[in-house]
Every structure is written in structure tokens, then in C-alpha cells.
Amino acid sequence: MYLYIRWMAVHYDILIAGGGPAGTTAALHLQGSGLRVLLLDKAVFPRDKVCGDALSGNVCFELEKLGLSYASNFEQYPGVLPTQGIRFVSPQGNALDIRLTKTRKGLSAPGYIASRIDFDFFLWQQVKHAGHVEMLENTTVLKAEFLPEKVNVYTTRGVFSTSVVIAADGAHSIFAKHLGYKLDKKHYSAGLRQYYEGVTGFTEDSLIELHFIQDILPGYFWIFPMTGGRANVGIGMLSETISKRKINLKESLQRIIQTHPTISPRFKNARALELPKGFGLPLGSKRLLVSSHRLLLTGDAASLIDPFTGEGIGYAMTSGRLAAETIQSLNNFSEDSLKIYNNLLWSKIGTELSTSYQLQKLLRFPRLFNRVVNKANRHAALHEYIRQMIEEPERKKAWYNPLFYLRFIF
Numbered sequence: 001m002y003l004y005i006r007w008m009a010v011h012y013d014i015l016i017a018g019g020g021p022a023g024t025t026a027a028l029h030l031q032g033s034g035l036r037v038l039l040l041d042k043a044v045f046p047r048d049k050v051c052g053d054a055l056s057g058n059v060c061f062e063l064e065k066l067g068l069s070y071a072s073n074f075e076q077y078p079g080v081l082p083t084q085g086i087r088f089v090s091p092q093g094n095a096l097d098i099r100l101t102k103t104r105k106g107l108s109a110p111g112y113i114a115s116r117i118d119f120d121f122f123l124w125q126q127v128k129h130a131g132h133v134e135m136l137e138n139t140t141v142l143k144a145e146f147l148p149e150k151v152n153v154y155t156t157r158g159v160f161s162t163s164v165v166i167a168a169d170g171a172h173s174i175f176a177k178h179l180g181y182k183l184d185k186k187h188y189s190a191g192l193r194q195y196y197e198g199v200t201g202f203t204e205d206s207l208i209e210l211h212f213i214q215d216i217l218p219g220y221f222w223i224f225p226m227t228g229g230r231a232n233v234g235i236g237m238l239s240e241t242i243s244k245r246k247i248n249l250k251e252s253l254q255r256i257i258q259t260h261p262t263i264s265p266r267f268k269n270a271r272a273l274e275l276p277k278g279f280g281l282p283l284g285s286k287r288l289l290v291s292s293h294r295l296l297l298t299g300d301a302a303s304l305i306d307p308f309t310g311e312g313i314g315y316a317m318t319s320g321r322l323a324a325e326t327i328q329s330l331n332n333f334s335e336d337s338l339k340i341y342n343n344l345l346w347s348k349i350g351t352e353l354s355t356s357y358q359l360q361k362l363l364r365f366p367r368l369f370n371r372v373v374n375k376a377n378r379h380a381a382l383h384e385y386i387r388q389m390i391e392e393p394e395r396k397k398a399w400y401n402p403l404f405y406l407r408f409i410f
Ligand SMILES: Cc1cc2nc3c(=O)[nH]c(=O)nc-3n(C[C@H](O)[C@H](O)[C@H](O)COP(=O)(O)OP(=O)(O)OC[C@H]3O[C@@H](n4cnc5c(N)ncnc54)[C@H](O)[C@@H]3O)c2cc1C
Pocket: 017, 018, 019, 020, 021, 022, 023, 040, 041, 042, 043, 049, 050, 051, 052, 053, 054, 055, 056, 139, 140, 141, 142, 168, 169, 170, 171, 172, 173, 174, 190, 191, 192, 193, 234, 236, 278, 279, 280, 281, 298, 299, 300, 301, 305, 310, 311, 312, 313, 314, 316
């Protein structure tokens, strides 16, 4: 009761709602700002989050941005498995292995796999150790009231007053709803994850595997190796396609595991560690306005997931960092001032996400996909070009440049 009254009396400069990768990254970038910050989450950490658990080059870039000690602390954290790249399996069943080469300061691999229960707890603990932010778990935001001079955030532990909110409350964000954003099936995917042990057939350097199986296009089935002989197995598909084709994702997942000619033998002695768990993926194929009066949306709350790969952790961290930097550079949080964040964010990641949207559309042409994979396996120059397109976002645009197809594919 005493604490409840005390919180109500305190005014925060910044309230960060949600302690996933977006919220914790924002909090870490506010170190040394001198601002009074509250980070709250409805969960108690460590907490699970349904995800593929693949940490891409974008995550490595953000760990580097946080600083050397964060990057090397992360690499030594239990449960973190380095991966050297990606195996794409075409609808025809041919594999294209792309080994990436770019590593970041403090890190030895181009990417990692770490269960979210571990990775998010790692970030949460880093904020705690930094000690500059007040943190509350088991505290759910119920609603917010945006007044001209402040914001009142109503939670299960009372009302907090703040000058600005960084919304990092994920795919079902209360703050995104406040801005009128609704689930749009054309720009939303559904995903299922199921942890297994005993799956065989991974490459020695732990490539993550994306299987583009004909009848689940434009989605894919994934198998990602993990530490301790475990694997993250799952399926993701555009919600619009699921509805149109009346697809039952759980059945599709089981069917692939039990009957697919090359996948099912790998599950012969495997054991599911849980029932399939589902969660939504708000895709960044539609550019939302991610700022408003005294409000910045980050991560899934801002719909920033890559529409082709389903990757969202890196973009969540980037948006968290940019939100923290923007707030520190401003002395008022009006709708107009905060548009700087919206423009900055889209200038950094907009092209990458729209290219991925084009790629997602290309999945409607499985023959083209087959051809790219087959050719890249025969021609070193194309193979190398694809590696660069994955590793250097600015090169990604070539995927929808007709000249690329004329030069390499046909
Ligand atoms: C099936 C699936 C597979 C995926 N695979 C990958 C992958 O392999 N790699 C990748 O990079 N991305 C992947 N993603 C996307 C990735 O999970 C998200 O993009 C990422 O978690 C976004 O981070 P965030 O911090 O914005 O949100 P979250 O990680 O969802 O964190 C939001 C936080 O807010 C808290 N919260 C929510 N509501 C409230 C509230 N009302 N009050 C207080 N707290 C609240 C939650 O408890 C949570 O801790 C996948 C997603 C799915 C669904």
C-alpha cells in the first residue's frame, strides 16, 4: 500500500512499457541520461516468449552498439549457440547453404540461437545491473490517458505519471490500439513453435534451416538447432492465406514432421518437449506512423517484423535504441517533435523491410525459387552475391531488380 502511494506521487521522465528486446534496449541506451525512467512488464522474468529464437546479424549489430562488455557477456551466457548461417530449402527440396562472414566487436559468430527465456532475461538483467532504471515486474498496463502536459499510465499496480511513453508491449500493444491500429491479415503472420530434443541432421556449424515447402507457401517450416541437443521447430504463415485456404497450422506442422520425405526421418527418435505454442507476428510490410503526442512505438508494438524471414528481435532493438536517442535529443514531446523518431526509424530500416515484402511476394512463384537455389549451387558468383545480399541490407534490393534475374538466373 505504501509503495502504491509512493509511485502515484512520483513523476517519471520516461515510462517504458514492456521489457522484451525493444524495451530493455531502450532502457540500456538511457544510461547516463540523468532521466528518471520506469521500465515495467506484466511478466516476471525469466519468462518465455514464443519465437524461433534465431538472433540475426541485426541483433549482433545492436549488441555491438550496446558496447563490448554486453556483447561478450552475451556470448558467454548459458544456452547461447553460435550459428554460421542459413540453409534455405527450396520447394523442390534442394538446399542452399549460405555461410555468413560478418562478425561484430565482442562476438565471434555472425548469428546465434538462444531461447527467449534466456535472451530476454539476459537483457533484463543487464538493465538491472546498470541500475539507472526503476523496474517493475508483474505490472500490466491497462490503459493510458494522454494529456497535454503528461501521460497517466493505468496499471495493475496503480497509476504512473510520465512525460513520454516508449511502448514496447509487443504484438498486442495497448498503445498501438490507442493509435487506432488493428490486426490487418495482409500484414500479419501466425506462427507456431514446438521445442524438441533428439532431432538429427543439423550441419556441424549449426546452420538455421528454413524449409519453403510447396503447400505452405508463402510461409515456411523451420528447424533451428539449440544447445543441449534441443531444437526449435515451427511454422509461420501469412494470416490472410491461413484464412483464405482454411489452413490448420497445428495440423500442417504435425503433417510435415510425420510425413515429409526428407524431414520426418530426422524426427524418428525425437521427442516433443511441449505442445505447439502460437503467437502473432505484426509485419513491417505496411509503414505505420510510429510516433504520436508523448508516445513512441517500438518493436512488435510498431509492427516491425521482417515479412520474409519473420525476424523481429533485431528491429525491436534498433527501434528501442532510436527511441531512447530521440528522447534524449528533445526538450518537448509534442506530436511534431517526436516525428523525428518516425522518420529516423523508417530511414534506417524502411528499405530493408519493403524489400523483404517484395521477396515475400516472390514466394508465390515457387519455380523461380527453385531456379535461384539450383543456379546458386552451381555458380559460385551467384552464391557469393546472395551471401552479400543477406549480409548487406542495401544490396537486398537486387532481389526485385529484373537485371539480377537476367544476369544470374535466366
Ligand atoms: C512464432 C514466432 C517466431 C519468431 N521467430 C523469430 C526469430 O527466430 N528471430 C527473430 O528475430 N524474431 C522472431 N520472431 C519475432 C520476435 O519474437 C519479435 O519481433 C520480438 O519478440 C519483438 O520484441 P518486442 O520487445 O517488441 O516484444 P516482446 O518480445 O513481445 O516483448 C513485449 C513485452 O511486453 C510485455 N507486455 C505486453 N503487454 C503488456 C502490458 N499490457 N503491460 C505490461 N507489459 C506488457 C510482455 O510481457 C513482453 O515481455 C518470431 C515471432 C513469432 C511469433
